[in-house]
Amino acid sequence: MAEATANGLGQHALHAAAPAAVARADVHQQHPIKLYLVVWAWLFILSTCSYLVDYFGLHGYLRWSLILIFMILKAGLIVAVFMHMAWERLALAYAIILPPILVLVFVTMMVFEADYTLFTRLAFFGAGP
């Protein structure tokens, strides 16, 4: 198989054979260690913040919005830097990140469905024990 042979040659051989074909060759994700350490520190800070939300017993919309903000920031840092999505071509980024976001449509549907279930339960069984 041509592919197996190409893989067997290794990346260096490929680069050497076709130095001009950089855009087509598989790109190694190599970034300074310092970047990873900075992101690591930020993940610690954000996790501490989201833990403190519970520790100080915040409630209501303040609690929920803070939880969501810290969650999205952490998820974004992990996907963008640790998983190198920030440096990938948009064709891959959109193919991978867009479908999970569309799950929000499903979430909306299930919120309505669950509200309706709760309504029928309260109507037929009364308030909880």
Added chain:
Amino acid sequence: MAETLTHIGHTEPRPTGWRGIAADWSSDQRAFKNVSWGKAMMWIFLLSDTFIFGCFLLSYMTARISTRVPWPNPSEVFALRIGGSDIPLILIAIMTFVLISSSGTMAMAVNFGYRHDRRKTAILMLLTAALGATFVGMQAFEWTKLITEGVRPWGNPWGAAQFGSCFFMITGFHGTHVTIGVIFLIIVARKVWRGDYDLGRRGFFTSRTGRYENVEIMGLYWHFVDLVWVFIFAFFYLW
């Protein structure tokens, strides 16, 4: 890569932005231009796994909204008694820090892998595996604690019966992912240590030679496990 149909001998820079998406996806070409198929397939597997965990969290949300019995307060359920006072969620917070640290060591292992620094890569991967195993151990402790307190998939002493089934299903599935990750980390670390990727030694399962990119692909899986925990931590433990 040379064997793709797109390679016709001359090079022109690929367009970026929206034009790039259209150019990459159109005209019967290879869509992911500078990503090997190994990496692309890991991403697509992770996408499907996202849907699995998404469905778990969705069904948890549906159960929690639709029950007329109060939901047990996770802050109290997962509190630990340390030094005579209850500290809320402390075990879960430590587990979060352990998993984030394992993600950090994994990211550095990938970096050293591409530098062909076998020793550092293998040590960092084994450190990642050790942190992952610590996480699973703490999860086992948490399960034991809750089971002795009477939490079952069909009921618990504090409120809505669905709490137990959601908890065991979501954290159990995540713990399984971590366990599988630890096993594969050890396998890949052994290959790196032996120098399989430098010597071109063939894998026992695929009979194909590997590359240091395998470390990055392994890393993608491991970071995904950490990523899922971010969502579980937010929605199940903090909400």
